[in-house]
Amino acid sequence: MTGNWKPDSRLMLGLPHRIWGMIFLFALIVGVGIYLYRNLEKSFNFSFFLAGSLLLMGFYLLPTRMHERYMLPAIAFLAITAAINRNLKTVYWGFTITSLLNVLWVFFYYLTMKETNSWFSGINSLVENGGRTLIVLANMWLFGDLMGYLAGRSPNEVETQKPNPFFERIKKLPLPRFDFYEPWDKWDWRILFGIASLFFLVGLWRLGIPNEKIFDEVYHARTAIEYIQGINPYEWTHPPLAKLIVAVGIMVFGANGFGWRITSLLFGALSLLVFYALSRKTFGSKRIATIATSLLALDGVFFVQSRVAMTNIYVLFFILLAAYGLISYLKEQKEGFLLIVGVGLGGALASRWSAMYAWGSMMAILGAFWLFVLRPQWSAFRSSFWMLRCLVYFLGIPLLLYALSYIPYLQQGHVWREVLDMQKNMWGYHANLHASHSYASPWWQWPLMIRPTWYYFHDWKNGTLSGIDCIGNPAIWWLGVPAIGFLLYWLKRGFTWNSLFVVAMALGLYLPWAVQPRPLVFMHYMFEAIPFMVLAIAFIVDWLWEREKKIAVSYLVLVACLFLFFYPMLTAFPMTWEFYRLHIWMPTWV
Numbered sequence: 001m002t003g004n005w006k007p008d009s010r011l012m013l014g015l016p017h018r019i020w021g022m023i024f025l026f027a028l029i030v031g032v033g034i035y036l037y038r039n040l041e042k043s044f045n046f047s048f049f050l051a052g053s054l055l056l057m058g059f060y061l062l063p064t065r066m067h068e069r070y071m072l073p074a075i076a077f078l079a080i081t082a083a084i085n086r087n088l089k090t091v092y093w094g095f096t097i098t099s100l101l102n103v104l105w106v107f108f109y110y111l112t113m114k115e116t117n118s119w120f121s122g123i124n125s126l127v128e129n130g131g132r133t134l135i136v137l138a139n140m141w142l143f144g145d146l147m148g149y150l151a152g153r154s155p156n157e158v159e160t161q162k163p164n165p166f167f168e169r170i171k172k173l174p175l176p177r178f179d180f181y182e183p184w185d186k187w188d189w190r191i192l193f194g195i196a197s198l199f200f201l202v203g204l205w206r207l208g209i210p211n212e213k214i215f216d217e218v219y220h221a222r223t224a225i226e227y228i229q230g231i232n233p234y235e236w237t238h239p240p241l242a243k244l245i246v247a248v249g250i251m252v253f254g255a256n257g258f259g260w261r262i263t264s265l266l267f268g269a270l271s272l273l274v275f276y277a278l279s280r281k282t283f284g285s286k287r288i289a290t291i292a293t294s295l296l297a298l299d300g301v302f303f304v305q306s307r308v309a310m311t312n313i314y315v316l317f318f319i320l321l322a323a324y325g326l327i328s329y330l331k332e333q334k335e336g337f338l339l340i341v342g343v344g345l346g347g348a349l350a351s352r353w354s355a356m357y358a359w360g361s362m363m364a365i366l367g368a369f370w371l372f373v374l375r376p377q378w379s380a381f382r383s384s385f386w387m388l389r390c391l392v393y394f395l396g397i398p399l400l401l402y403a404l405s406y407i408p409y410l411q412q413g414h415v416w417r418e419v420l421d422m423q424k425n426m427w428g429y430h431a432n433l434h435a436s437h438s439y440a441s442p443w444w445q446w447p448l449m450i451r452p453t454w455y456y457f458h459d460w461k462n463g464t465l466s467g468i469d470c471i472g473n474p475a476i477w478w479l480g481v482p483a484i485g486f487l488l489y490w491l492k493r494g495f496t497w498n499s500l501f502v503v504a505m506a507l508g509l510y511l512p513w514a515v516q517p518r519p520l521v522f523m524h525y526m527f528e529a530i531p532f533m534v535l536a537i538a539f540i541v542d543w544l545w546e547r548e549k550k551i552a553v554s555y556l557v558l559v560a561c562l563f564l565f566f567y568p569m570l571t572a573f574p575m576t577w578e579f580y581r582l583h584i585w586m587p588t589w590v
Helices: 017-039 044-061 068-084 086-114 120-150 165-172 186-204 217-229 241-253 257-283 286-297 300-305 312-332 336-349 355-374 380-404 416-431 443-448 474-493 497-514 523-545 549-571 577-581
Strands: 453-459 464-470
Touching: 017 044, 017 120, 044 068, 044 120, 068 086, 086 120, 186 257, 186 286, 217 241, 217 257, 241 257, 241 312, 257 286, 257 300, 257 312, 257 497, 257 523, 286 300, 286 523, 286 549, 300 312, 300 464, 300 523, 300 549, 312 336, 312 355, 312 497, 312 523, 336 355, 336 380, 355 380, 355 497, 355 523, 443 474, 443 497, 443 523, 464 549, 464 577, 474 497, 474 523, 474 549, 497 523, 523 549
Parallel strands: none
Antiparallel strands: 453 464
8 A cells, every 4th residue: 555666664654564564474474373262162163174274364464575476374264254154255356367467567577577568568557556455445354254253253153145036037037948959941041042152142243452461461362373373382371272273263363353262252152151051050940040140241350251362161161060060979879970070171271271170079079979978878889889980080180181281382393291291380489479569469369359450441532541450340249248158057957968069169269368378369369269258149049039029039130230331341341431431349349
């Protein structure tokens, strides 16, 4: 309260700070000792762990020269105390949050010293100019609540919590039907091809504008042209399959904006076809599949990635194909679906290494399915033989397709040794890429869309501008993580494999970005997780459809309106500066 990094020899009421700290700590030890003497036999567990929490918390809060990490043992004891008396969970979470803020401040403080012009400087200033005082006041309030037990509050008198009306109402809501299955009919084909065809036709308009390479097209479209010309490829930091597919469009339509983007649009439409089948197989509902596919088609990032010559849309298509094979196997246990998984993973890995997150997630899901469903029914021999076949599906086929994608490179006169060296160099490049970029964004910002990426921006100097902003539909991206949270809650109430599949795929394609080695990352890297978050949203919208239809319909209308609202920023359509500013909801969106 009197300042951080200040000498503790300063006087307060005639005594140095460090002496006051020792006096307060000694008083706490005496008080805890008296409390234990009086109450240990009455409620041993609570008294014992409360005493530990208070002593460790006091050791951090009261003396001087304490580091932020000294709070951690106190929180560990407080977690057990709160488990015994759940009325302390507010105190537990309060200290957890203030401890987190204290540690974050240290990171921001030292980062600010290194990067004086970074956004960390603003956070550090905010904490210094008031945040620290609020944290200290919160800690004193929470500590005082704990001290109340020393003053005579009985744990038994407050053991029963007053129920929260909101959560009690949530608990009473009926569980959705996870086991529903509606037979596939002709309307599925009409809906499936209708959405994909409409998406393709809308995407065709102005596809070749701008007729120049934008963002990573300067690498990927250029490399596709070089493969056609037989030139040693300029860009080698991603596997070649996606660029070879881009080359097909260039061979048909020429080396222009339309030519190097048309196959991306085609694979965007194909992704919608596969996603409808995936959604239909996952939850068995025509309505859920229709809602989910429509939502994905109306997402800004999906639309933009389907209209640029980058690798992301190809990876997504193959991941969705592999996911369809996996959920089909979980539903029907027909091994042919595992072949689809292998082909899908092979195509994804041969396009971009980020597909390894999907590979690991699917392996984990299938492993859990074997452990809890298949293994109890099978003999050891059958399980062993099945695992050997899975090595073919999950390792052999993907590696084969990955190797085959380098054949055009080998035809230029290169040898396999160079291909192997390229893989090593590829890892070194991504793990040690310390370049800066104005649109870089850490992984935790992505669901909030704090820093979307402008792929193209041009001021026409006549009061208008054009741009392509890879920004998601706010009604989809801002609800993605909460929707996964709802599925997790329903999983807790009633386990089902289809909901586990959606949650595991969404989190498995997103959270690894928090620990991967590459420092330079962008918001659109979350793109591969979005379809599974969309599927969770569609499931909830369908659930609301049966109970609050107006809310469900209003949400779908909102999604469509937001797509139309942001459409000019997704397609480089000329707009006035006034219209542009209407879309800049955050200062970081410029």
